[in-house]
Amino acid sequence: MRAEPAAGRAPASGVGAWTGRLPAAGRVPRRGLGSSLPGPELATTVGSVALGSAVMTASGTAGHGAELGAYGPLGGLGAVVVKSLAAFPWPGNPGLRVHGLPGGSMVNHVGLQGPGVEVWRTEHLPSLAASGATVVASIWGRTVAEYEAAAAGLAEADGVVAVEVNVSCPNLEDRSRMFSHSPSATAEAVEAAGAARLPRWAKLSPNVADLCEIAAAALGAGAEALTLVNTLLGMALDPDGAARGVGGVGGVGSVGSAGGAGPAGRAGGGPAGGDSRGPAGGDSRGPGGSGPAAYPGGLSGPALHPVAVRAVFDCRRAFPEAGIVGVGGVASGREARAFLAAGADAVQVGTATFADPRAPWKVQAELAGWCRRHGMTVKEMIGAALR
Ligand SMILES: Cc1cc2nc3c(=O)[nH]c(=O)nc-3n(C[C@H](O)[C@H](O)[C@H](O)COP(=O)(O)O)c2cc1C
Secondary structure (H helix, E strand, O other): OOOOOOOOOOOOOEEEOOOOOOOOOOOOOOOOOOOOOOOHHHOEEEOOEEEOOOEEEOOOOOOOOOHHHHOOOHHHOOEEEOOOEOOOOEOOOOOOOEEEOOOOOEEEOOOOOEOOHHHHHHHHHHHHHHOOOOEEEEEOOOOHHHHHHHHHOOOOOOOEEEEEEEOOOEEOOOOOEEHHHOHHHHHHHHHHHHHHOOOEEEEEOOOOOOHHHHHHHHHHOOOOEEEEOOOEEEEEEEOOOHHHOOOOHHHHOOEOHHHOEOOOOOOOOOOOOOOOOOOOOOOOOOOOOOOOEEEEEEEEOHHHHHHHHHHHHHHHHHOOOOEEEEEOOOOOHHHHHHHHHHOOOEEEEOOHHHHOOOHHHHHHHHHHHHHHHHOOOHHHHOOHHHO
């Protein structure tokens, strides 16, 4: 067997003020689904949704529309999962949003920046659909009614095959406790997402004691698939940060998984917060102050991979019939195969795309190459570690 390359190049270490947008797409190749797929060995099914390939983009890492199309044929991927959308526009967090870690992992507190479902549908979806991409929309909300409103906005969206329900958001009706941390709140959000009249995929947080309990609630509320997992609570800490004028803890008072966060300095659980509460909202040590600079947020990339594989493995064992999508640290065909063996029907590529925007196609090509060399299909590989 030919060895596959190790995980993708690590992003440059350090703090950046990434805006949540990828470089503008050049001419987007207009290839339809099927014409640019590597072959039938990659075909899979997630719940009721048939995909030409088991490799997708991960929400929040491929823009809102056809941005990534500058780097490869979007119609050649299993699906493009767009950044989470609310029923309203949301600005995300102020600067210093991503912190690269050695080895290719990342802590982000981008926030759920987005134009809102309505604008997305009219201004972003058309170019994405025209690229030939299979589109999965992702939604978020701060109340059950906001999930319902975001979902309802998708009911008229042509060309969207499924809605991923990002529950890593604070629930304003429950003391800003994360939806994702509560079985009943997760169920309510997933149920509300039924307004989209699309297959529902529940995107769950790994920051819980009993993931299967949350997954059972999501499936019981109508989700036909689980996307596992969102980011893990993490913090990058630069011990010399303030001395270098890069700000302090208070600058990211409420931050989170899924890039969720409240405005700077707001103590835990601000609107659109992710799966994390900043330790010291309001305790701002800005440029020129003294002490370390800390960036609490959501950890993604290679460090998350084993956590995500375990989540997939446990949920596949508990829910043999559910659709499962594995996400966390996929940067080569090798990680994709690990997810499939653990029981995932498909995988998503996120953080690796920041180091190499062609990462989803690279992962897909490596997976296809492995399948061909071993005379196997993705469907045959699913759950191999459980047999
Ligand atoms: C910068 C950034 C933004 C993200 N935004 C979202 C988002 O809007 N919605 C969501 O459900 N997940 C979001 N995520 C989480 C990813 O979709 C994915 O679950 C996670 O990063 C793990 O995959 P990875 O290790 O391949 O990045 C974001 C991740 C990153 C790094």
